[in-house]
Amino acid sequence: MKLLKQWWSTGGGLLHLTMLLSLAGLRVDLDLYLLPPPPPTLLRDELLLLGGPTRSAYALSPFPASGGWGRAGRLHPKGREPDPTASLEGHLLREVRALGVPFIPHTRVDAWLVHSVAAGDATGAHGLLGAAASSGAGVDGGSQAAPGGGGGPRAGRSSPLAAEEEEKAPAEPTAQVPDAGGRASQENEVLREKCEGVDDRSEQEKNEERVSGQKEKLQENNGDGNKVADKSEWEVEKTTESRNERHLNGTDISFSLEDLFQLLSSQPDYSVENISEDFPPVLGSISDGMNSSTYYNVNFTQAISHDVNLHEAMLLYPNTTFRRDPVARTSQEQFLQWNFHSNPERTLPETNITGFLPPVEHLTSQDLLYDLDANIFDEINLLSFVTEESFDPMEISQLFEEPESDSGLSLNSSHHSTSITKCNSSHSVSDEGAVGYSNLDSLSHHDLEGAVGGYYPEPSKVCHMDQGNETGLHGDLTFQHILHNHTYHTQPDEPEPTSESFSWPGKSQKVYLNDTDKSLSRDEQRAKDLHIPFSVDEIVRMPVDSFNSMLSRYYLTDLQVSLIRDIRRRGKNKVAAQNCRKRKLDMILNLEDDVCNLQAKKETLKREQAQCNKAINIMKQKLQDLCHDVFSRLKDDEGRPVNPSQYALECSHDGTFLIVPKELVTSGHKKEGQKGKRKGERRN
DNA sequence: AATAGGTGTCATGAT
DNA sequence: AGATCATGACACCTA
Structure with a gap:
């Protein structure tokens, strides 16, 4: 070859x-x-x-008139002796x-x-x-x-x-x-x-x-x-x-x-x-x-x-x-x-x-x-x-x-x-x-392995093309035809619909064109009525190369091609919509989780803040007590006790404490150094 | 009967 | 350019 x-x-x-x-x-x-x-x-x-x-055509053709697939059994008609x-x-x-x-x-x-x-x-x-x-x-x-x-x-x-x-x-x-x-x-x-x-x-x-x-x-x-x-x-x-x-x-x-x-x-x-x-x-x-x-x-x-x-x-x-x-x-x-x-x-x-x-x-x-x-x-x-x-x-x-x-x-x-x-x-x-x-995943792959006794190169997933299989696309549907179960042909007596007899149900959902099979979806029923030789799932999941190849290889009417393309489009959109909704739900759930997490964090921060405030208050109280104690022991040059209302204690950067008149404390930090000098002199 | 949730489909824009 | 994807919107179904 x-x-x-x-x-x-x-x-x-x-x-x-x-x-x-x-x-x-x-x-x-x-x-x-x-x-x-x-x-x-x-x-x-x-x-x-x-x-x-x-x-091969005999062996693998799923044509319905001959009973479709699975033609297992006797090698010659029952009762007939071989004619050499x-x-x-x-x-x-x-x-x-x-x-x-x-x-x-x-x-x-x-x-x-x-x-x-x-x-x-x-x-x-x-x-x-x-x-x-x-x-x-x-x-x-x-x-x-x-x-x-x-x-x-x-x-x-x-x-x-x-x-x-x-x-x-x-x-x-x-x-x-x-x-x-x-x-x-x-x-x-x-x-x-x-x-x-x-x-x-x-x-x-x-x-x-x-x-x-x-x-x-x-x-x-x-x-x-x-x-x-x-x-x-x-x-x-x-x-x-x-x-x-x-x-x-x-x-x-x-x-x-x-x-x-x-x-x-x-x-x-x-x-x-x-x-x-x-x-x-x-x-x-x-x-x-x-x-x-x-x-x-x-x-x-x-x-x-x-x-x-x-x-x-x-x-x-x-x-x-x-x-x-x-x-x-x-x-x-x-x-x-x-x-x-x-x-x-x-x-x-x-x-x-x-x-x-x-x-x-x-x-x-x-x-x-x-x-x-x-x-x-x-x-x-x-x-x-x-x-x-x-x-x-x-x-x-x-x-x-x-x-x-x-x-x-x-x-x-x-x-x-x-x-x-x-x-x-x-x-x-x-x-x-x-x-x-x-x-197809199971049987195609299995079939190949079994068929060649291990000589067949391990194909990637044959049918999940969207998962990157397509290298194996040869795996591609090209060999799906070998294993297809063309269910739509299992009823050869079913009248072939014409474009006139075929009615499109519009946008109605799950409208069954044929009451005989309620289990079929609308597209499945359509495909069946038009004798589409592929399952809806195959049509939808088929990689684009195989899909186009299929359309060109099969002798399909325009109506069939149109239906197949619609089925594929709707099927993919359906999957996309499902994914989109799933994503949306996931996003909502994630957002809800985020809200919960943020709320918890907020509470934690609030608690920490309260603890900090409490500590600050404690520190303030201790400072006041300390000041009161210090001033109670201090006396001015005349030996009189220092009025705590007129003076305040200030802690300098070097750790020394200064007795500062309150009016100076409020005068601003710019004069802080000068105040410190004077207070230092005063202490000395 | 009204309603909410789920689902399929279409239209449209983005990739 | 065509295929595919993502998503809003709509209609329908079902519980």
């Missing part, structure tokens, strides 16, 4: 990228990657058209064609197979490589036979022959080869046959012949399984070179999911755990092999692994939005609706297929941060299934069967994916009630 992003941003050349990715054994929808970045609102739709519905002839690609092609939307879903398959190759070992991943090459020749042979307009959308290169082949593909006998590691060689042979052979036979005949050939060669390989490991690297290189040659020669290579499922079904002990365990060393050999055959020093593994998610990541966003004009829906919208109304049971194959992604170790924390958007979160989320769920090829094949429906729209939505159940249960995602931020 990084590689592609860089390529994208730098406007990398078509040929360059073509060569690079083809060397990596990856057939890429170049016209998808090299198209100018589509507008956000169209991105999902365009990608849907370009790459078809993705498993069913294939995802063929099924998708059928459905898409029924909708008139061209569709070639092979990019993901390629990537998947490359991963399987990378994980190849005695457990049978070699066979996947062979299958990849084999089916790729088949599919793309058709594409080459009927090329679309150059540079156009991938849909233009859709191959009817390939689709026919997918539909008519016979059932692959399951699981006769405990160790099918040697199938790569035979698959490559089939590939060569397909590439070189004249395509003058019916697709049915070719498939039968291929299957029979595979059987024979698989039986042959049973005898010398020990040679498998020795041959693996060579085969990988050989296949890679073969691909390179073909690609450079203009022969595109792709393959079908059907082959994969057939091969998977033939290996009962083929599990994700085996893949994960055996991945790193073989991966290294693959990379080495690829690097040895080219001077493009690129981390193919990473590029490929991210490539897988480019489609599904873009399609992750829960399409819970609506048609602006139900009558004037475009084919894209129809496709979109089909996609999200599809059977939720397809979530498991998505999950498990994603399990073929390289282990998380190949994603550094930096990478995760770099791509910490919904795409990665989805991948992370799905990766959790890899580590938790064992891979059952039969389940995969079962998941794609749809014996009773051609459109895929009639499947029972109550059947849920076990993987999703596990995921959701671990995240406490409830099926009822809007998930507020409190929930």
Whole structure:
């Protein structure tokens, strides 16, 4: 993904990228990657058209028609036995064609197979490589036979022959080869046959012949399984070179999911755990092999692994939005609706297929941060299934069967994916009630940690953006869509309100537009009526970047956008008003406390003042007594007692006492010194 | 019925 | 420029 992003941003050349990715054994929808970045609102739709519905969309779409979230449960409809002839690609092609939307879903398959190759070992991943090459020749042979307009959308290169082949593909006998590691060689042979052979036979005949050939060669390989490991690297290189040659020669290579499922079904002990365990060393050999055959020093593994998610990541966003004009829906919208109304049971194959992604170790924390958007979160989320769920090829094949429906729209939505159940249960995602931020806090974070087994960089609080989380905003709502509980869509039968029918209650408070749910606030009720795919709490607390991104990504009507903005404004103002009142109360309380404190201080000061006055009075009284005593003992020059009424005692600065006539005492301090001198003389 | 307190909302200015 | 915050004012609800 990084590689592609860089390529994208730098406007990398078509040929360059073509060569690079083809060397990596990856057939890429170049016209998808090299198209100018589509507008956000169209991105999902365009990608849907370009790459078809993705498993992620199935897995995580909360679209109500399929029962919303929590689609846990059986992997296939009750009572239905798996149809080994069913294939995802063929099924998708059928459905898409029924909708008139061209569709070639092979990019993901390629990537998947490359991963399987990378994980190849005695457990049978070699066979996947062979299958990849084999089916790729088949599919793309058709594409080459009927090329679309150059540079156009991938849909233009859709191959009817390939689709026919997918539909008519016979059932692959399951699981006769405990160790099918040697199938790569035979698959490559089939590939060569397909590439070189004249395509003058019916697709049915070719498939039968291929299957029979595979059987024979698989039986042959049973005898010398020990040679498998020795041959693996060579085969990988050989296949890679073969691909390179073909690609450079203009022969595109792709393959079908059907082959994969057939091969998977033939290996009962083929599990994700085996893949994960055996991945790193073989991966290294693959990379080495690829690097040895080219001077493009690129981390193919990473590029490929991210490539897988480019489609599904873009399609992750829960399409819970609506048609602006139900009558004037475009084919894209129809496709979109089909996609999200599809059977939720397809979530498991998505999950498990994603399990073929390289282990998380190949994603550094930096990478995760770099791509910490919904795409990665989805991948992370799905990766959790890899580590938790064992891979059952039969389940995969079962998941794609749809014996009773051609459109895929009639499947029972109550059947849920076990993987999703596990995921959701671990995240406490409830099926009822809007998930507020409190929930998101817990489950988003929890989910991420659990999903990546600790490789996910610790996000700051995801939802309390106002607490500075937004670094983690990637945490941002971008991955909220994975975990959203879009309660508003739990009632798909509810009539969609029109701008005419929707009445605004004015300023009335707590006016419930719908008597059916008194617990909803006005905005919640409005949001529900307008099918806003977010909870009010989410809308309000969502950081502005995520909010704007959401508005651009979702296909929202003007009325919905207006309502969402009003909800956000009112919600924030409500919080602000609450805070303001709280602050005001706090201020009042603080002021009251201040008043109490000041009053107490005043009383204290009053008491101190009274004590001081009392002390002063005591001192005055003592002074008077002292004066009286002194004067009673003093006599003038004539021996007469000094009249205390005419004289007064004064204490000088040096501590001496002076007998001063009272008229002099009142004369002022300016003459004090002179008085003192005279009194001193008098004393002397 | 009147009233006080609580709450949501709007308008407006500040950041 | 737009988003957000703070706050006064108003209306409504409830006890």
